[in-house]
Amino acid sequence: MATRRRLGGVDPFGQSFVPSPAAAAALAARAGAHYKWSSAPARAAVSRSPLPAAAARRHPRASSPVTTGTPDLVDFNWDALGFQLIPTDFMYLMRCSSDGVFTKGELVPYGPIELNPAAAVLNYGQGLLEGLRAHRKEDGSILLFRPHENALRMRIGADRLCMPAPSVEQFVEAVKLTVLANKRWVPPTGKGSLYIRPQLIGSGAILGVAPAPQYTFIVFVCPVGHYFKDGLSPISLLTEEEYHRAAPGGTGDIKTIGNYASVVSAQRRAKEKGHSDVLYLDSVHNKFVEEVSSCNIFMVKDNVISTPLLTGTILPGITRKSVIGIAQSLGFQSAILQ
Structure with a gap:
């Protein structure tokens, strides 16, 4: 019988984490018998049982004990990592009406989202994006680079475009949860970083030029190497x-x-x-x-x-x-x- 691992507990940032039911189901379906999400509180410890031998062959680090900050990495050629889209496991969604009150966000499986053809972002470009990175240290812990600054910049942009924006705390928490849910995609030290793309879009339908009636805040991530193909070499x-x-x-x-x-x-x-x-x-x-x-x-x-x-x-x-x-x-x- 395959050994199962209980996931949840404390993340590398010191935050507790439990996925949404949809995200949990997606992970369970993908991982088969090797993983299951616990319904226990987020403070529950992570089991240290190793994966079966078959899983260990697929994931070189899978046979090591699972500890906070040192998750199994996805089976990937990190030396060939460039700057292009690589779909990961989960993304974060949080919605808001024109009154500026955001609903509780959730992690969902990464994939397409549904938009009305009359969405303000599609017709009038009412949308903002941000970009930041997460880096893995030698000890396996993960660092974010000044996410509060990105949150503040998004709020300034949202004011210019007449959009409600997540608070700094909501923004940073969403980023942290998304990185945690995709931590097996954070490249090893020196091999790259996890690029984080927060977006705020006017997702509500509208015909005339005016602020949208609804907004959606999205965070997705992708492992990347250098932005320019020559890396840190001089560019022209x-x-x-x-x-x-x-x-x-x-x-x-x-x-x-x-x-x-x-x-x-x-x-x-x-x-x-x-x-x-x-x-x-x-x-x-x-x-x-x-x-x-x-x-x-x-x-x-x-x-x-x-x-x-x-x-x-x-x-x-x-x-x-x-x-x-x-x-x-x-x-x-x-x-x-x-």
């Missing part, structure tokens, strides 16, 4: 003089979904010429450096690190903010270009 940027990413008074300083479709044409043209990405100039004078399609930019000369001033057309990057703080602590001078 093409200065774009025809197209602009943002204009004064627009939405360049929030992470709205509409900001990204517009860069695809210039980005494709740059890649056809052998460059990795596009460096955008300001839309007024067409000569001042602003940012790249997917990130902020810094210039380093001697002991001075410079970056463009945030004037409403540049996304206030969390990495940007972190680099400025770290550079100052290391004795570099930080210059904000006017």
Whole structure:
């Protein structure tokens, strides 16, 4: 008889976790006799019984005792990990009406969601996204990189687009639960990271241009390697003089979904010429450096690190903010270009 493992208990972040019934059923169906979700309270301990030999062959680490922070990893060639979509196990959904009150969120099996053709996000682009990562340490524990900053940035963007937004606490909790539910997809140390994509969309149906009557907050995750194919090697940027990413008074300083479709044409043209990405100039004078399609930019000369001033057309990057703080602590001078 196959040994069964009782899942639940305390996650690497110190939070208790119990999946939704749908998520539990999906995991049970996928794992067969090797796993089952306990209906006991979330504080229940995790069984340390090893998996059967057949399962151990499929998962190299499966024969080791299961301990908090060191879950079995999915059977995957981590050395070949790039930056493309790899479906994982679960995603997080939380819904809200126009009154701004969110329902209790839940983990569900990863997959398509149902949207009305008249949804505001499909017709008018009323939607925001975020991006952050989870990293695995040598001891198996998992770290998130400044998720509170992403939560605050989403709230600022939601205010600009007349959308209710999750509280910082709701956002961070959703991210943590989603990472925990997919922790077997967090790459080993040095092999990559788990990319986390929170989204807030106007999912309610509406005909005219107006705020949607309902909203959906989604979090899904995906293991990734480096964003650029050459990893941490230097990249080549093409200065774009025809197209602009943002204009004064627009939405360049929030992470709205509409900001990204517009860069695809210039980005494709740059890649056809052998460059990795596009460096955008300001839309007024067409000569001042602003940012790249997917990130902020810094210039380093001697002991001075410079970056463009945030004037409403540049996304206030969390990495940007972190680099400025770290550079100052290391004795570099930080210059904000006017």
